[in-house]
Amino acid sequence: MTRQQCDSEQRDPDTTLSRRSLVHGLAIAAGATMAGAGAALAQNAPAAPPTTITTPPRDFGPNGAPTTYFWDPDIIAVDPSFENLAQPNTAIKRLHTGLLWAEGPAWSGQGRYLLWSDIPNNRQMRWTEDDGRVSVFRMPSNNSNGNSFDFQGRQLSCEHLTRRVTRYEHDGTATVLADSYQGKKLNSPNDVVAHPDGSYWFTDPPYGGQLYEGEPDGPGGPSNAGGKLNPRIGQPAGFVPGKRELPTNCYRIDPSGRVDLVVTEDQVPDPNGLCFSQDFKKLYVVSTGKGPGDTGAGGKGDIHVFDVGSDNKLSNQKLFTDCMIDGVKCGPDGVRCDVNGNVWSSSNAGRAVGYSGVTVWSPEGKLLGRIRLPEVCGNVCFGGPKRNRLFMAASQSLYAVYTATQGAGPG
Template sequence: MRRYGFLFALCAIFGLSASAQDGLHEIIAAGGKLEKVACCFKFTEGPAWHPRGFLIFSDIPADTIYKWDPRTGRTEVFRRPSGHANGNLFDLQGRLVTCEHDRRVSRTERDGSIVTLAARYQGKRLNSPNDLAIRSDGSIYFTDPPYGISKEQEELGFYGVYRLTPRGELSLLDRSFKRPNGIAFSPDERRLYVSDSAEGTISVFDVLPDGSIANKRVFATLEGSGEAGVPDGMKVDERGNIYCTGSHGVWIFAPDGRKLGIIETPEVPANLAWGDADRRTLYITARTSVYRLRMRAAGPNLGPAAHK
């Protein structure tokens, strides 16, 4: 990162908390500045924007999902206990689907009740579901590394990528990752991206008509590891660019794998989400805080069902 020091200085002059590699000026809004909107948590994760105009996010060690309202700037408890929630997404009916380190994928119903969607595969307990992506047919794709459990608690013996159909059928799609983590679809849903925190890579699959995946190949490699961060949460924008939290900030790649730049963050980031009514604000969870940055690019349009 030292070789970008001069470029970072230019960004500071112009109020941009981002590296100035080619492409970022086309993505970040003019005058865009990284802003801290909430702080003083233990470990933030799983941001998700509710169609009614607020952000929810997890604090894993605090066993809490919080709600942050941009109209008031206030943060309040949304769900506690949360099952040590990690990744969150609202489904096509506006219900919160959560990957819990307490070894299940859950859904919060409109009446506040919580149901288990997946907890076992072939009779064995899942490791600790981490992050998820929801396809337009309602299927939930999620990763299952062991970050929330000890080695002695593992029952499966591998770390998988799964698909859960709307009818509740759970299938293992891939078990070749060392630490599968972030997961995201391309806007046309023909590709599925999965980050591997141990390998420092993002892999991409072709999504077949039946919802299965094939033809795994390395899409991008993120340099740096350890305290500076590893490949973690991922999202895409409407142009098909891929955003992955990693070393020193949010790494952005074009659909062809070309690196567009890094949005630098003051704290090590873990996940991100598109928000606001126009889907042009990027919300980033980073250790003890939540940040936001206005963008030219927008998040994918989830369709009318997401706005119910």
């Protein structure tokens, strides 16, 4: 046999099994074997539901696989009583993404929309309940952070850039509610809540004194001591940068316009989120981490609670929770109460995957449950036509989930 005949015979598909055919056949056989093993395994145990801690992670978006389990796998009941607060046949949904840092969600009951802040982008966003459309609500927003609505349905905003608390009236005008205390400029108001007596209570930490979420102090100020940063870059002509002049306190704006100090930095350093209990007899104040320009140790990432007297004086301060769960610091930020007095707090656990999202606490400070998100969560609020939907502003995205309870208070 000649070499040419030999080569021809070796390439004849009818008489010779090529290497490619061999590999292909082995792959089919292996696949069939694995499929059979998988089918057998599925008969012995249920498939594991996808969660935020699976690899690859669960897709929370509108195009993700549906959650068909009778408890969303990322809604965790730590205490059996949480089953009376969570809705079993609903799923966590990502409503929008593409933000830089989402904060300050607030629900307009009459407008039936949710607004929130995208702080670094200097804008407020709006999600409408009827069609799920997301649009820019206000731009520029003066790097607004926390938002809320008062008992008359007027929007309240805490502005980092202008270091003030603003109310938007029904006729479209804006009223500055507070920008100073005892003649000194505020730091960067963070969160605000309304009281039935017509007053507004807000926190004033220093987090807006940085380039990303506002503007640093003018040269020589605590957040720009070396004077190397130019806070006028990117701002309109005539912008005058301020300097930090006050400790990190909490204040009450009286209906008369007077601003009163209600919680000092010594009591709660770096105050962040705050909310009233459902009966307005308690005030919860979150203490977050050390902020720009802080000279002290800063906050410890915990939640404090005060009794609210009929004279609007606070007393009987207690540590509500240190927000340590399974040895993980679930750093709190924004908080809301439900009608039963439970506290729903955002959780920023950093790189501790599975612990960022929302933590839920009883009025006594007992952990009831958790909601896991794939992003750190900055703030929360209740909304929807029945106020039974929890909206979560989490880093670059907005999430929502229905609950079996309702939020207390407006906004």
